[in-house]
Amino acid sequence: MNDLPGARQADPRGNVRWRTSAIVLAACLAVCLVVAGLAWKREHDRVSAQERVALAHGLALHAAELRDADHSTARNLGLAAVKIHSDGQTRAGLIDTLAREHSSEFTLEASSEVALSGDGRIALTGHGDEVSVWDLTTWLDPKIVEKPSDRVAALKGHKENVGAVALSFDGRTVLTGDDDGTTIVWDLTDPAKPIRMAAVVNKRDAEYANSVEAVALSRDGRTAMIAGSDGDVTAWDLTDRSRPARLSMTAHASSIRDLGLSADGAIAVTVENKGTVTLWDLTAPSPPVKPADLALPAKSVAAAMSTDGRVVLVGNARQVGVWNLDDRSRPVNAAVFDVPLADMYDMALTFEGKTALLAGPSDSAILWDLSAPSRPARIAALKGYSQEINSVALSADGGIALTAGPGGVSLWNLKDLSEVVANLEYAACLGHTGAEISKADWARYAGSADWSDYGEEDWDTLAVCLIRPDST
Structure with missing residues (x-):
């Protein structure tokens, strides 16, 4: 069932x-x-x-x-x-x-001004009433371990402190300007045997000397710019260096803080104490034409011009502006970027303006890549042997740098730094x-x-x- x-x-x-x-x-x-x-x-x-x-x-x-x-x-x-x-x-x-490994303690002597020739072979360091001349050939040779401690020559003849120094691209012409208003022209064809060629004295008033605040030279050393504390900037023809001939003069409302000149001597940039930044066309008949003002949101304190005259940097305590001068009558602001320096003491640019070195009240100068002007990029902080860096210089290709301050001068061989950054x-x-x-x-x-x-x-x-x- x-x-x-x-x-x-x-x-x-x-x-x-x-x-x-x-x-x-x-x-x-x-x-x-x-x-x-x-x-x-x-x-x-x-x-x-x-x-x-x-x-x-x-x-x-x-x-x-x-x-x-x-x-x-x-x-x-x-x-x-x-x-x-x-x-x-x-x-x-x-x-x-790694960048620190590319530096040398060049001299412990305080220096308020430094300059480099275009090839980075000749260096100038200024302290007190004289300027030292250095041949860097031995310093830059890695096969030579013991570096020379002595300068090859000294530029003497100033009665007051030297506050402005310029060296031509070929390293053969030097300008040194002092607090007494005197600018001396030197022949440095033989770095070990400098020759004093001429002296230019700024006008004076009854009480004060018109001190030299800034000097600049064209690439060939035939055009000079001299800025005085009274705001006057004069252009000089140095074709015959023993007899400088004044070409023109520009008057500013206040003393000049900084000055730059293009390689061809055709355009200059000036920065006044009041913060005004001005471009000057020196090709026009006297007086020079003022083609443009360059401005930052806050007071400008420093400027630098690339040797080819196509890039200008303008800096204040916190920022730097990059200006393109392909059309010199219409400068284009390519970028403004922040810098961690608290103040700006000095700026340097390579020949084409693709690398900048910025200095201030810090123990490091900041190296920047400007190859893409609209996108500035920090490369490295070059820490020197001084608590603050007052003056910097770059060779034409950016391979050699000097940083200087009260604690001395540091020399940087940066020729391989780009490879280090690319393959860190x-x-x-x-x-x-x-x-x-x-x-x-x-x-x-x-x-x-x-x-x-x-x-x-x-x-x-x-x-x-x-x-x-x-x-x-």
């Missing part, structure tokens, strides 16, 4: 519905678990990334603090920071550390593949960060160049 009378038959459709519900429930549970797992992973990755960034920035900060006292450790920490997390902050710190990690490891961080230093500078996240747990030291890169 099969079924009892009245017994219910099992509903096959109910079993199917139950199984379907169970499958759907299991699928939903699986999806929820996957979603929760992904969310957990995202959060874990986010926290790990934050910890990695914080560690990298902390190591970069320690590297900056150690840059003077322990350069080797600073280099290792800076490279570790870039390997752990490469961003603008860590890369800038490592570039600054490679440059940092080149010749330093054995760079290591000990466990003691890791604990000191990395805190509680897990060593095994970046190297092998059983290693006694962390090989910096082999640190596992950030995979996020």
Whole structure:
């Protein structure tokens, strides 16, 4: 007998519905678990990334603090920071550390003015009532370990402090201007035997000497500009350097703070104490034509002109403006960017205006890339041996730089710096593949960060160049 009378038959459709519900429930549970797992992973990755960034920035900060006292450790920490997390902050710190390796303590004698010839071979440093002449050929030769400590000559003859110096592109003509209002023209054809060619004296009033505030020379040294504290700027023909001939004069409302002249002597830029920045066309008959004013939102204090006369920088305490002079009658403001200097003491530009060096009340001059004028980019901070940098100079190609202040003058050989910046990690490891961080230093500078996240747990030291890169 099969079924009892009245017994219910099992509903096959109910079993199917139950199984379907169970499958759907299991699928939903699986999806929820996957979603929760992904969310957990995202959060874990986010926290790990934050910890990695914080560690990298902390190591970069320690590297900056150690840059003077322990350069080797600073280099290792800076490279570790870039390997752990490469961003603008860590890369800038490592570039600054590596750039320091390209500097030399040139002279400990205080200097208020420096100048370089176009090829970077001849240097001038001014202190007190004289200017020292240096031949950098030996200094720039890496094969010569013992560098000369003596200057090759001194330009003497001023009665007061020299506050303005200019050197022609070929290094053969020099202008030195002093607080007594006298500008001396020198022949430096033989750097070891300078010849005083002539002297130009600014007009004076009954009480005060009209001190020389700024001087400039054209590329060939045949045109000179001299700015006095009374606001007068005069152009001079130095074709016969023994007999300077005045070409023209411009009058300003206040004393001149800075002055620039193009290679062809056709255009000049002046900065007054009141902050006015003016371009002057010197090709017109006397007096020169004033084609344009260049302005920044706040008072301008310094300016620089590229040798080719196509780029002008104008700076104040916080910002720098980049002006394009392809059409000299209509300057175009290509960019305005912030600078961390608190004030602007001096500026220098390469021949084509693609690199700028800015100085102020800091122990570092800031090197900027202006090859894309609308997007200025910080290259490196050149930390000198002085607590503040009053004067800077660049060779025509930007390969040589001088930074000067009360603590002395630093010489920078920057010819390979662009390659360092472009291949930062490679440059940092080149010749330093054995760079290591000990466990003691890791604990000191990395805190509680897990060593095994970046190297092998059983290693006694962390090989910096082999640190596992950030995979996020």
